[in-house]
Amino acid sequence: MRVLVTxxxxxxxxxxxxxxLEAGHDVIVADNxxxxxxxxxxxxxxxxxxxxAFARADVRDRVAMHRLLAEERPEAVVHFAGLKAVGESVRDPLGYWDNNVLGSVNLVGAMQEAGVHTLVFSSSATVYGELSxxxxxxxxxxxPTNPYGETKATVERMLASVAATRPGWRIAVLRYFNPVGAHASGRLGEDPNATSANLMPAICRAASGGDALAIHGDDYPTPxxxxxxxxxxxxxxxxxHVRALQAVRDFREPATTINLGRGVGQSVREVIHAFEQASGVRVPANVAPRRAGDVAVLVADPARAQALLGWKARRSLEEMCRDAWQWHQRNPNGYA
Ligand SMILES: NC(=O)c1ccc[n+]([C@@H]2O[C@H](COP(=O)([O-])OP(=O)(O)OC[C@H]3O[C@@H](n4cnc5c(N)ncnc54)[C@H](O)[C@@H]3O)[C@@H](O)[C@H]2O)c1
Structure with a gap:
C-alpha cells in the first residue's frame, strides 16, 4: 500500500x-x-x-494537501499531525482547535476531493473523561475534561458523520492510552524537551540530573x-497502526473506534519504581499540585483491538523504561 502519514x-x-516500511508499504510523510x-x-x-518520501506541509493548508494527495496518490492516510499536550491546550485552546480540528477538517476535505477514502486517525483516551x-x-x-480532549472528540464526531453520509469511506479511529518508550535501537524516540509534559521524558530528565520529577497530585482516589x-x-x-491499515477495509462499519492500550493501570510511583529497577538510577521526585484537566484513572478495555486487529501490546513496563532510558542517554537533546 502507498500510505500518507501526516x-x-x-x-x-x-x-x-x-x-x-518494514511491513513492505511505501510511506509519504507530510509534516510542518x-x-x-x-x-x-x-x-x-x-x-x-x-x-x-517527505513533504513539508501543513494539514491546515487544504490546497497543499489536495496537491500532495493528487500527486502522490496514496491509498490510505494515517493522520497523526496535531498538538497533544493537555496543559498547553488549557493555556491555548484556540491553537488546539485550529491545529487539531481545522487541520483534520481540511485533510478529510482534501481526501474527499482526491478520492482517497481510507483513514486511520490518532485519537486519545482523553476523550473518555470521568463519566464512566x-x-x-x-x-x-x-x-473530555480539557480542550485537547474536546478537539479529539470533535474530530471523531466529524469522521463518524462523514463515514455515515458519504459512500466509500473506511475509517479506523484509534484511541491511544499512554505511549512511552523508544525504538529498541536507541535511534528513534520522543523529544526529551517536548512541551507535552509526558511522564517518561520527565523521568529521564530527572534521572540524568535535570529538575526533580514533579508528581502531579498524590491525593487521587488510587491505591x-x-x-x-x-x-x-x-x-x-x-x-x-499497521494492523489497522490492513484490517480497516474489512470492518463491518465504515467508521470503527478501537482502544490501543494494555488494559493495565500503573501509578506514577509504580512507573518511577520500574524505571529505577530497569536503569539502576534513582529518580529524584517531589509531589506537586494536580494539573488542570488531568483525571485519576485512564485504563483501556483492549478486547476490541484483539478481536478486530488481532493486536495485543506485548512489551512490558520494564522494556518501556529500558528503551526510553537508552534513547535518552544516547540522545539527551533529542534529534538536535
Ligand atoms: N504521545 C501521546 O501520549 C499521545 C496519546 C494519545 C494520542 N496522541 C496523538 O497522536 C498523534 C501523534 O502524537 P505524537 O506523540 O507523535 O506527537 P508529536 O508532537 O511528536 O508529533 C506530532 C507531529 O505532527 C506535526 N504537526 C503538528 N501540527 C501539524 C500541522 N498542522 N500540519 C502538519 N504537521 C503537524 C508535528 O510537527 C509533529 O511532527 C497526535 O495527534 C496526538 O494527539 C498522542
Missing amino acids: GGAGYIGSHTSLAL LSRGSARALDRVAELAGRKP PPPFREEFPMA DGTALRDYLHVADLAEG
Missing part, C-alpha cells in the same frame, strides 16, 4: 512510518515540522534501509494516591 516526523509517526524533526526521518531511513468507570470501552460516551495510566510501548502502538 505528522510522520513526530514521536509516534516516526515509529509507525518505520513499521509501515512545528514539533517533529526531519532527522527522525533520516533515522527511519537508516533503520528501514529505504527512505520515506474504567476500564473504558469504546461505546462509552465521550466526556498510592498518584494517577493511574495505561502505558504501552510505542513499538506496540506502531504495530497496531
Whole structure:
C-alpha cells in the first residue's frame, strides 16, 4: 500500500512510518515540522534501509494537501499531525482547535476531493473523561475534561458523520492510552524537551540530573494516591497502526473506534519504581499540585483491538523504561 502519514516526523509517526516500511508499504510523510524533526526521518531511513518520501506541509493548508494527495496518490492516510499536550491546550485552546480540528477538517476535505477514502486517525483516551468507570470501552460516551480532549472528540464526531453520509469511506479511529518508550535501537524516540509534559521524558530528565520529577497530585482516589495510566510501548502502538491499515477495509462499519492500550493501570510511583529497577538510577521526585484537566484513572478495555486487529501490546513496563532510558542517554537533546 502507498500510505500518507501526516505528522510522520513526530514521536509516534516516526515509529509507525518505520513499521509501515518494514511491513513492505511505501510511506509519504507530510509534516510542518512545528514539533517533529526531519532527522527522525533520516533515522527511519537508516533503520528501514529505504527512505520515506517527505513533504513539508501543513494539514491546515487544504490546497497543499489536495496537491500532495493528487500527486502522490496514496491509498490510505494515517493522520497523526496535531498538538497533544493537555496543559498547553488549557493555556491555548484556540491553537488546539485550529491545529487539531481545522487541520483534520481540511485533510478529510482534501481526501474527499482526491478520492482517497481510507483513514486511520490518532485519537486519545482523553476523550473518555470521568463519566464512566474504567476500564473504558469504546461505546462509552465521550466526556473530555480539557480542550485537547474536546478537539479529539470533535474530530471523531466529524469522521463518524462523514463515514455515515458519504459512500466509500473506511475509517479506523484509534484511541491511544499512554505511549512511552523508544525504538529498541536507541535511534528513534520522543523529544526529551517536548512541551507535552509526558511522564517518561520527565523521568529521564530527572534521572540524568535535570529538575526533580514533579508528581502531579498524590491525593487521587488510587491505591498510592498518584494517577493511574495505561502505558504501552510505542513499538506496540506502531504495530497496531499497521494492523489497522490492513484490517480497516474489512470492518463491518465504515467508521470503527478501537482502544490501543494494555488494559493495565500503573501509578506514577509504580512507573518511577520500574524505571529505577530497569536503569539502576534513582529518580529524584517531589509531589506537586494536580494539573488542570488531568483525571485519576485512564485504563483501556483492549478486547476490541484483539478481536478486530488481532493486536495485543506485548512489551512490558520494564522494556518501556529500558528503551526510553537508552534513547535518552544516547540522545539527551533529542534529534538536535
Ligand atoms: N504521545 C501521546 O501520549 C499521545 C496519546 C494519545 C494520542 N496522541 C496523538 O497522536 C498523534 C501523534 O502524537 P505524537 O506523540 O507523535 O506527537 P508529536 O508532537 O511528536 O508529533 C506530532 C507531529 O505532527 C506535526 N504537526 C503538528 N501540527 C501539524 C500541522 N498542522 N500540519 C502538519 N504537521 C503537524 C508535528 O510537527 C509533529 O511532527 C497526535 O495527534 C496526538 O494527539 C498522542
